[in-house]
Amino acid sequence: MPDTHATIEAVSDEALARRIASGPAGSTDVEESELYRRFAPRVRFYGRRHLRSEAGADDLAQEVLLLTIERLRAGEVQKLEQIGSFILGTSRMMCHSERQLARRREALVARFVDTSVEIAPPSLSALDSPRVAACLRGLAERERLVLLLTYYAEREAPRIAEDLNLSPGAVRVIRHRAIARLRDCVMGGRS
Amino acid sequence: MTAPGCDRIALADLTDYAAGDLSGAEAAAIEEHLFSCADCAGRAAELDALVRAIPPAVRSADVGGFVTDDVLNQLARDGVHVRTFVLSPGAVVPCAVWDDDELMALRLRANFGGASEVTMSQRVAGKEVVRSTGQVTANSGEVIYTVPAAWVRELPVVNVEVLLSTREEGEERTLGSYTLVHGGALQR
Numbered sequence: 436m437p438d439t440h441a442t443i444e445a446v447s448d449e450a451l452a453r454r455i456a457s458g459p460a461g462s463t464d465v466e467e468s469e470l471y472r473r474f475a476p477r478v479r480f481y482g483r484r485h486l487r488s489e490a491g492a493d494d495l496a497q498e499v500l501l502l503t504i505e506r507l508r509a510g511e512v513q514k515l516e517q518i519g520s521f522i523l524g525t526s527r528m529m530c531h532s533e534r535q536l537a538r539r540r541e542a543l544v545a546r547f548v549d550t551s552v553e554i555a556p557p558s559l560s561a562l563d564s565p566r567v568a569a570c571l572r573g574l575a576e577r578e579r580l581v582l583l584l585t586y587y588a589e590r591e592a593p594r595i596a597e598d599l600n601l602s603p604g605a606v607r608v609i610r611h612r613a614i615a616r617l618r619d620c621v622m623g624g625r626s
Numbered sequence: 627m628t629a630p631g632c633d634r635i636a637l638a639d640l641t642d643y644a645a646g647d648l649s650g651a652e653a654a655a656i657e658e659h660l661f662s663c664a665d666c667a668g669r670a671a672e673l674d675a676l677v678r679a680i681p682p683a684v685r686s687a688d689v690g691g692f693v694t695d696d697v698l699n700q701l702a703r704d705g706v707h708v709r710t711f712v713l714s715p716g717a718v719v720p721c722a723v724w725d726d727d728e729l730m731a732l733r734l735r736a737n738f739g740g741a742s743e744v745t746m747s748q749r750v751a752g753k754e755v756v757r758s759t760g761q762v763t764a765n766s767g768e769v770i771y772t773v774p775a776a777w778v779r780e781l782p783v784v785n786v787e788v789l790l791s792t793r794e795e796g797e798e799r800t801l802g803s804y805t806l807v808h809g810g811a812l813q814r
Binding site for chain 1: 637638641642643644645646647653657658660661662664667670671672673674675676677678679680681682683684685686688689690691692693694696697699700742758759760761762763764
């Protein structure tokens with residue numbers, strides 16, 4: 436018996452979109468889930484940047500992918516080889532019409548895939564607070580403070596620079612180094 | 627789809643993107659690439675997971691270290707119980723943590739002059755238990771150091787000596803010394 440999971444992961448984005456577009460309703464659940472698995476993290480990353488809200492980014496990822504599947508099924512995506520661009524364009528459009536999200540949610544969720552599937556990358560799916568806290572403690576004070584101000588207090592580089600008597604460029608350099616060290620610590624289990 | 631092993635977008639660029647510190651054109655270029663490249667999208671998702679893990683870790687009050695009012699205000703908005711002690715140089719202050727305290731914040735006031743960095747040393751029963759160097763916040767007249775309340779609860783009834791210093795032209799200059807008379811953990 437073929438390993439469907441392994442097989443579907445090898446399919447290109449374009450082929451995946453083509454299968455969803457051409458398959459009878461209800462016959463492409465595996466392809467729809469795979470499309471969601473591939474692109475929902477990207478939309479969420481995009482959403483966090485533009486909406487500054489974790490919940491808003493989660494909603495955006497769900498809505499964009501559900502709408503994409505809807506448009507694929509309806510034959511409304513013209514260039515299937517550019518499905519990524521279509522999803523990005525949809526993300527941009529929906530970010531600007533955030534108020535439409537709630538209205539569409541109920542109708543779409545009832546019709547398509549289960550969007551509660553795990554989408555965290557496998558290598559970081561086991562992140563837990565004690566481990567991350569230990570790694571944050573292991574950073575230099577200045578690196579930790581810049582990360583806290585950026586990703587907890589949500590301050591941008593110019594404001595942090597002003598508060599800490601640094602240049603915005605220095606703040607960015609400190610943040611680059613801090614993120615790399617935090618990532619190495621979390622991934623390597625070192626603190 | 628790009629070739630396997632693509633690393634066109636560096637972690638530093640993704641970090642700036644996630645922090646909102648890129649121009650519109652730079653951000654758009656990164657977005658265009660992420661939506662067509664599985665490798666870079668995978669690294670972006672890893673960074674996203676890492677960044678999203680920071681707030682819960684901070685809210686757990688298990689991190690500590692130098693902070694600013696922006697961080698303390700966010701902790702307050704998140705409902706974290708912070709017990710604050712404001713200390714001027716030479717102060718001797720009774721101190722205790724209650725059972726619902728999660729974090730202890732020391733506001734250490736001093737005349738910082740032109741110092742940009744300070745070193746804080748904590749001694750318990752004559753032994754240095756913490757030594758940490760942090761950034762002075764502009765125009766505040768104080769630095770804020772936080773300690774997980776769980777750590778403070780472990781202390782016996784003892785005096786904690788805090789020394790704040792800076793380095794000027796290679797010499798260490800004391801900015802202030804402070805004494806916390808720790809009375810132990812209290813229950814309401």
